[in-house]
Amino acid sequence: MRRKSLGVNAFLNGIRSILNLIFPLITFPYVSRILSVEGIGIYDFSNVYVNYFVLIAGLGIATYGVREGAKYRDNIKEMEKFANQIFSINIVSTIVAYILLFLSLLIFKSLSNYFSCILIFSLQIGFTTLGTEWIYTIYEDYAYITIRSIIFKILSIILLFILVRTPNDYLIYASITVLAGVGSNILNFMHARSFINIRLTTQINWKYHLKPILVIFASSVAVTIYVSSDTTILGILKNDYAVGIYGTSVKIYQIAQTLLSAIITVTIPRLAFLWGQKRLSEYRNVLKKVINFLSIFILPAIVGLIMLGKEVILIIAGNKYLPSVSALRIISVALIFSIFASFLTGCVLLPIKRENLVLRNTLITAIENIVLNFILIPFMSYDGASLSTVLAELSVVLLNAYSCSDIIKPIILxxxxxxxxxxxxxxxxxxxxxxxxxxxxxxxxxxxxxxxxxxxxxxxxxxxxxxxxxxxxxxxxxxxxxxxxxxxxx
Structure with missing residues (x-):
């Protein structure tokens, strides 16, 4: 199979990342002025809550699928056998995720205020599984999903301006967000058949797949805890207003983070392939290029957000969200740690099968972040949540760097x-x-x-x-x- 240019892949994935972020970038300035801060808080809390169950359904399968599937992509028969097993495991984990979600809604009565919004966001669970985007990543084909994203994002933006008109329309906004994010994933599943014939199977080698999947899943859980615990704990210790203010700074932070991560995403299958083929010289050369690219793009993004934080908040969210300026400036510092931590995890530790070390590092960081949130949020509110994120990201990048120092030290130095x-x-x-x-x-x-x-x-x-x-x-x-x-x- 002809290898696709990493530059072209990075460009296409960058466009896709931009599209995923243009939706909130265009829509949030509108909804932040239409909806109340409390409505935004309910929206953000529900979204974060459902993401825990999206994680359970995902089970680390996307990361494992890319790493292992890259070895089979030139052998259709083996690739189909592998993909069918992975997809079937994913269906089982999705069913488990829905059962746990509905049980939690029955048990925790305090979630009643978020019930409808959570149900809407829960559609993401099934549609994410059907999306099978790990197949597109294995084959380094970003053109189809980029075109698909353009169509659905435009449709969603049109619906937003037509349907979201009053402060109580946050449920409609949640529905449109789901449509924009995963609504077209059924098309992904159908189009994936142009690569392989994917279907359910009972012939699953559980012993071979389950251990590495669960290790990656545990790492993903730990990552989600230290990424999302700030919003969850802020909602528990403070109120929906604080969550709404903090959510504004996080949205802007995530825009920069996702754009800067585009090059990392497209290099993971290539690096996994090169390492699996024992082509170590090429592997190190690609690593060097990625480090050099990241080095010249991350710092200016951080400095820009710090210098223009107030203006960005005013343009995107409006005057009533000005309290989030300090939170944005604090959390912007986390970009450099976050991007390089993701780079070390996705481009080094996982391709060389050191997922046990990733799990250890993320568990340590998750515990640290939870403790910091409970210490800082009561005194600093949303600014404390931002500071805990910075400290957590610093910890994980240092731990990851130590875990693969034998690989990256000769390159970085x-x-x-x-x-x-x-x-x-x-x-x-x-x-x-x-x-x-x-x-x-x-x-x-x-x-x-x-x-x-x-x-x-x-x-x-x-x-x-x-x-x-x-x-x-x-x-x-x-x-x-x-x-x-x-x-x-x-």
Whole structure:
């Protein structure tokens, strides 16, 4: 099978990530002004609550499927045998997830205020399983799901502006969110048959699959706990208003996080394939490229969010969400730790089958985050939730780095990698200068953000080029070549 360009895959996955984030980016400024802060709080709490059961249904199968399935993708017969077993296990875990969800709604009477919203979000459980997106990841095919995302996101945005009109329409907003996120997954399942004939089977090698799946699942649970426990504990210790304020900063943080993670997602199957084939030199070369790319993109994103936090909140959410500015600035720092922790987990530890260490690290971090939330939230409210996230992400990246130091140490300590980090730090000084100039020279909030971003990009790029940054010069050469080709065509 012809190998697809990692650059093209990263671009397509980046578009898909942007589409997944454009929906809340376009819709949230609207709904935050239409719905009450309490309504947003109910929406956020219900979404987070259902995500625990989505996790149970997922059972770590997507990660395991990509890692193991990458070895079979050139052998259709073996791939079908493997995929059918994994899909069947996924169906069983989905049924278990629904049973546990409905039991929890019967047992915990305090959830009655969220009952309807939780039921709507629960549709995500079944549709995520049917989506079988791990098959598309194995075959490195992002074109179909990107096109599908465009269609459903546009449809959902149209429905939002038509149907969400009053402060009590948060249930309609939840329904549209589900439609935008997983509504088209039945089409994914049907289209997956263009790769393999996927179906249920009773011939499952439980002994072979279950242990690594459960280890990855346990790690995913721990990750979800330290990612989502802040919202859950904030809702318990404070109120829906605090959850709504914190949820605003988290949404913006997740936008940046998802965009920056696009390159990690598309390299996982390639790295798993290279490691499985014992092509270690190529494996290390891809790792080096990913580290260098991440090094020059993460820091400017953090600095930009810190410098323009107030303006971003005002544009996206409005005046009544201004208390979330400090939470956004605090949680922005977690980006660098979060992205590199995900990189070390998905691109190094899982492909080389050190999932036991991932489990250990995430369990430690999950416990730490829960303790920090109970300590910080009573005194700092949503700012405390943000700070606990930063500290938790710092811990997990340090633990992950230690767990694969034999693999990444020779790469990170190379002169080119250190040079890239230094270039990025110097470039960020230029971003601060540009943002401060716009802060005191431009009154319009929207214009201030646009000009600040444009000038920061120009300044940051110029500094990287002047410092001879390898990635920046490569991108510059590619732009020059594309322009020359375009001129010749005309």
């Amino acid at each position: 190379k002169k080119a990698s250190l040079h890239g980090i230094f270039d990025s730090i110097i470039g960020c000084i230029g971003i601060v200068v540009m943002c401060l100039m716009c802060e005191y020279g431009i009154q319009s909030i929207f214009l201030k953000v646009v000009i600040s971003v444009l000038l920061s990009i120009v300044m940051y790029s110029a500094i990287l080029i002047l410092l001879g940054n390898e990635i920046a010069l490569t991108i510059l050469d590619r732009i020059k070549n594309d322009m020359i080709k375009f001129i010749k065509l005309k």
